[in-house]
Amino acid sequence: MSAETLLRRTSAGRGRTDRIVFALCLIAGAIALVPLAAVLYYLLAEGLKAWSPSFLISKPGGITTKGGGIVNAIIGTLEMTGLGLVIAVPFGVAVALYVVEYRAGRMAIIVRTAVDLVAGIPSIVIGLFVYSLVVLTMGHFSGLAGAIALSLVMLPIIARTSEEMFKIIPRRLREGTMALGMPRWRALFAIYLPTVAAGIMTGIVLAVSRAVGETAPLLFTALGSNFVVTDITQPMSALPLYMFQNAQNIGFPAARERAWAAGLTLVAIVLIFNVLGRWLASRTQIRLLQR
Amino acid sequence: MTASTAPVEPTSPGGLVRRRRLSMGDPVLAWGVRILSWAALAAVVVMLIDTALNSAKILQHESILDFLFGTVWAPASTIYGAVPFIYGTVVSSVIALIFAVPLALGASLLVNEYLPARIGGPVAYAIELLAAIPSVVYGFWGILVLVPVLRPIQLAISESPLGTIPIFGGPAPGPSYFAAGIVLAVMILPIITSVARDAIRATPRLQREGALALGATHWETIRHVVLPFARGGIFAGIILGLSRAIGETIAVLFVIGNQPQIHASIFSPGYSLPAVIAGEFKEANQPFHPEALIALGVVLFVLSFAVNVAARYVVSGFEARAGGADVR
Numbered sequence: 001m002s003a004e005t006l007l008r009r010t011s012a013g014r015g016r017t018d019r020i021v022f023a024l025c026l027i028a029g030a031i032a033l034v035p036l037a038a039v040l041y042y043l044l045a046e047g048l049k050a051w052s053p054s055f056l057i058s059k060p061g062g063i064t065t066k067g068g069g070i071v072n073a074i075i076g077t078l079e080m081t082g083l084g085l086v087i088a089v090p091f092g093v094a095v096a097l098y099v100v101e102y103r104a105g106r107m108a109i110i111v112r113t114a115v116d117l118v119a120g121i122p123s124i125v126i127g128l129f130v131y132s133l134v135v136l137t138m139g140h141f142s143g144l145a146g147a148i149a150l151s152l153v154m155l156p157i158i159a160r161t162s163e164e165m166f167k168i169i170p171r172r173l174r175e176g177t178m179a180l181g182m183p184r185w186r187a188l189f190a191i192y193l194p195t196v197a198a199g200i201m202t203g204i205v206l207a208v209s210r211a212v213g214e215t216a217p218l219l220f221t222a223l224g225s226n227f228v229v230t231d232i233t234q235p236m237s238a239l240p241l242y243m244f245q246n247a248q249n250i251g252f253p254a255a256r257e258r259a260w261a262a263g264l265t266l267v268a269i270v271l272i273f274n275v276l277g278r279w280l281a282s283r284t285q286i287r288l289l290q291r
Numbered sequence: 292m293t294a295s296t297a298p299v300e301p302t303s304p305g306g307l308v309r310r311r312r313l314s315m316g317d318p319v320l321a322w323g324v325r326i327l328s329w330a331a332l333a334a335v336v337v338m339l340i341d342t343a344l345n346s347a348k349i350l351q352h353e354s355i356l357d358f359l360f361g362t363v364w365a366p367a368s369t370i371y372g373a374v375p376f377i378y379g380t381v382v383s384s385v386i387a388l389i390f391a392v393p394l395a396l397g398a399s400l401l402v403n404e405y406l407p408a409r410i411g412g413p414v415a416y417a418i419e420l421l422a423a424i425p426s427v428v429y430g431f432w433g434i435l436v437l438v439p440v441l442r443p444i445q446l447a448i449s450e451s452p453l454g455t456i457p458i459f460g461g462p463a464p465g466p467s468y469f470a471a472g473i474v475l476a477v478m479i480l481p482i483i484t485s486v487a488r489d490a491i492r493a494t495p496r497l498q499r500e501g502a503l504a505l506g507a508t509h510w511e512t513i514r515h516v517v518l519p520f521a522r523g524g525i526f527a528g529i530i531l532g533l534s535r536a537i538g539e540t541i542a543v544l545f546v547i548g549n550q551p552q553i554h555a556s557i558f559s560p561g562y563s564l565p566a567v568i569a570g571e572f573k574e575a576n577q578p579f580h581p582e583a584l585i586a587l588g589v590v591l592f593v594l595s596f597a598v599n600v601a602a603r604y605v606v607s608g609f610e611a612r613a614g615g616a617d618v619r
Binding site: 188 | 428
């Protein structure tokens with residue numbers, strides 16, 4: 001066999017392998033897109049049956065009977081996510097500042113590791129933690145316990161994003177504040193925070209998009225409620241809890257329809273926050289790179 | 292210096308006082324940040340200890356070995372063994388990895404290497420949106436849509452000659468380790484894909500061009516340049532996906548079948564650690580049942596912690612080796 005034929009044959013084989021790999025990647029990519037399409041299709045097709053604007057603002061009925069809305073779940077989600085943010089944001093930003101600005105050595109590493117640890121804890125275990133500490137102490141389930149559980153879900157996300165933002169504050173800016181003789185606290189409030197505000201906002205939006213959809217941490221903390229509850233010390237519902245409770249009664253067509261409709265609402269909210277968060281993230285990145 | 296910071300007349304006595312207050316700002320801020328950070332740390336530590344203490348109450352009932360290695364879970368007769376759940380968690384997570392890893396790798400290569408950014412970007416974005424969908428939605432979709440699709444497939448395999456192998460054996464009623472694995476695969480696919488993409492994207496352009504200039508085909512460039520470089524990152528993505536799969540609760544609860552038993556067949560119903568906590572905690576009224584469930588939570592915590600630590604260790608090993616390769 002001449003060298004030329006050998007070469008031709010091997011390069012034909014190499015070309016074939018190349019095309020086969022491309023085809024396999026194409027198939028993998030196509031399959032990877034199927035679940036999203038399938039989930040969104042069923043949410044829309046099934047969810048729209050029971051969904052209407054009045055579904056959002058009417059009170060829940062019985063689990064087996066037709067009709068009933070999700071106003072209790074929406075109020076619960078708003079209250080618990082809001083309170084969770086009020087708890088998580090100061091702690092998250094403080095942890096980020098502590099780690100980046102006040103390089104406190106060993107303690108900073110410990111705090112950082114603890115927050116990373118929380119990020120790795122399965123959310124059902126966070127629910128158990130809060131049950132053990134808050135619910136058992138209070139003696140009953142409450143929206144407050146749910147909010148604390150959600151704040152633990154959000155804390156690492158906010159701390160991590162803020163930390164990244166503080167880290168990439170341009171050196172020039174830091175040196176500028178020092179050259180002006182600014183005290184640190186003034187530099188922080190007048191220069192650093194406005195600079196990183198967009199980044200912290202990104203963290204908050206992403207954290208909300210995560211927390212709004214969480215069921216597991218709320219199961220043994222907020223518990224759920226079939227009534228419209230605004231008192232944070234009482235058990236309350238949330239969108240994922242509402243969907244979960246209806247989905248558990250899969251045998252009843254009315255509950256099943258409500259679960260799909262609640263799921264549609266939930267996914268819409270989560271996706272809005274998620275898309276917004278990613279958009280903010282890409283924007284801050286670009287602006288910071290340009291600076 | 293003083294004149295430029297504060298719009299205060301340095302000569303007036305009030306100015307002096309105010310300047311003094313200004314300088315108080317730093318210690319206040321520093322201590323504020325410190326106290327909030329330490330409080331966050333303390334909260335985490337207190338919660339860990341408190342939960343550990345609560346779960347330790349199970350030891351008044353059975354020994355730690357009986358709990359960890361017990362294969363029977365029968366709350367009605369107050370027997371609590373963790374093995375059925377550890378088994379279910381491991382089996383469903385492994386199935387999830389078997390399906391998700393090749394898909395994620397293929398998809399991330401497709402998006403980064405083959406498709407133009409104009410098309411690849413949106414495809415990657417769509418895959419990553421999967422990560423945003425709440426697990427309760429996956430669970431509900433899983434039991435109503437996915438399980439009915441999987442049921443005939445499971446049945447066909449268990450009745451075919453393959454079914455004589457115990458892991459593919461029948462009966463195959465629908466909800467199963469396998470169904471849980473598939474739902475988990477969908478859920479971790481976006482995580483592995485996005486981490487793998489970042490790793491692949493970080494491959495130095497020069498190395499890539501070097502391989503192409505030597506006459507390597509696209510696949511050979513991927514095989515010998517991109518994949519070795521991105522190995523650590525891809526592995527990190529896989530571990531991240533695994534730790535998500537281990538801790539996933541609600542979606543698994545819907546599709547795994549909720550039977551606290553050990554079955555050889557992946558088509559049999561089972562239970563997982565997080566799912567049993569969610570499924571039984573509220574109705575746990577037998578003696579030591581809640582404590583046993585909290586103890587399962589601690590087992591779950593330790594398991595996912597171990598996976599994370601192992602991941603960090605292995606990834607740092609990869610990075611060290613990659614660094615060594617660069618020097619060479």
